[in-house]
Amino acid sequence: MAGTKRNNGNFWPLAHKFLGSYLPNVRNLSQNTIDAYKQSLKDFIDYLEKQKGIKRKNIPIEAFNRNTVQEYMAYLNTQRKLAPKTCGLRLTAIKSFLKYCSDEDLLFEARFHEVYSINGMKSVKKPVKYLPENAMSTLLKMPKNGTDKERRNRMLLIFLYDTAVRVQELTNMELRDLHLNRTSPFITVRNGKGNKLRNIPLMAKTVNHLKHYIAEFHPGRTPDSNRPLFYSTRDNLPHKLTTDAIRIILSKYVDMARELCPDIPEKVGCHTIRKTRAMDLYRNGIPLPFIMELLGHESEATTKTFYAFATVDMLHDAIAKSNPEIANDKPQWKKQEILSRLYSFD
Known part of the structure; x- marks a missing residue:
């Protein structure tokens, strides 16, 4: 494969510079974030080695192609049963690494652009779990x-x-x-x-x-x-x-x-x-x-998304206060029941 020798020699030095210098010193990211990126890249390399038969000491640029990354996402979702959010974090780390590589070496430019266009998995928004006042x-x-x-x-x-x-x-x-x-x-x-x-x-x-x-x-x-x-x-x-x-x-x-x-x-x-x-x-x-x-x-969008589902309980409390004669009757539905109806097509 033309250019493989140079590509193989560039991958690991770039990976070490990305994690050891670029993220902490240029991006000023926290150690927790750096560790998350490191784990994501390690996980992808493990996938290439175990599922694709690519030796980790010979990682070619071609391994970072759109099809392989999409197959990796599907593997995380269907085989390892990881949550969409976790899959998204893995994808973000790969994109960020490829962006850095493309800035350092033009050989990565095409790979970055084709992987960057991959959309993350959609996740179902769940009601926020919190303790009632008496429980707290x-x-x-x-x-x-x-x-x-x-x-x-x-x-x-x-x-x-x-x-x-x-x-x-x-x-x-x-x-x-x-x-x-x-x-x-x-x-x-x-x-x-x-x-x-x-x-x-x-x-x-x-x-x-x-x-x-x-x-x-x-x-x-x-x-x-x-x-x-x-x-x-x-x-x-x-x-x-x-x-x-x-x-x-x-x-x-x-x-x-x-x-x-x-x-x-x-x-x-x-x-x-x-x-x-x-x-x-x-x-x-x-x-x-x-x-x-x-x-x-x-x-603010993060906070709004986080607490959007609170309005179900708050709306019920408001209705209960304004309609005491109705609210005092025993409810004919359960909380999970109404949530299922509100947020599904059933």
């Missing part, structure tokens, strides 16, 4: 004050709900990110998604809880300390809680709360708490642009 209240009451670990975990749940931060943002939170003595107290998220910085206001009750927590768990520390806000102690040193540790903590109290409140679903993650906080604000009339800022969404 029950969950926050589960950690008791008997031990220092329980007090830490109670503060963690309160903080997670009030700020609606992502779990990775929670693990990265440091003392210097708290501004509790301001007229309007707030926290600063320094390492948000895409390395974005944002400020999040705090409720007065949360500020009070935090001051007591800091007095116990960070005695004598200055406000500008880079000490992790939530930590475990090993070898007499504080180590920030990992995302897995936080998920385990949350799961423990979710299981406890479910015994008192059956409305709590089986699967409740940190993102559920984030959605619940945002939904509570939305239902209380907070404008979407403010919720967008709180969540760290770049596009």
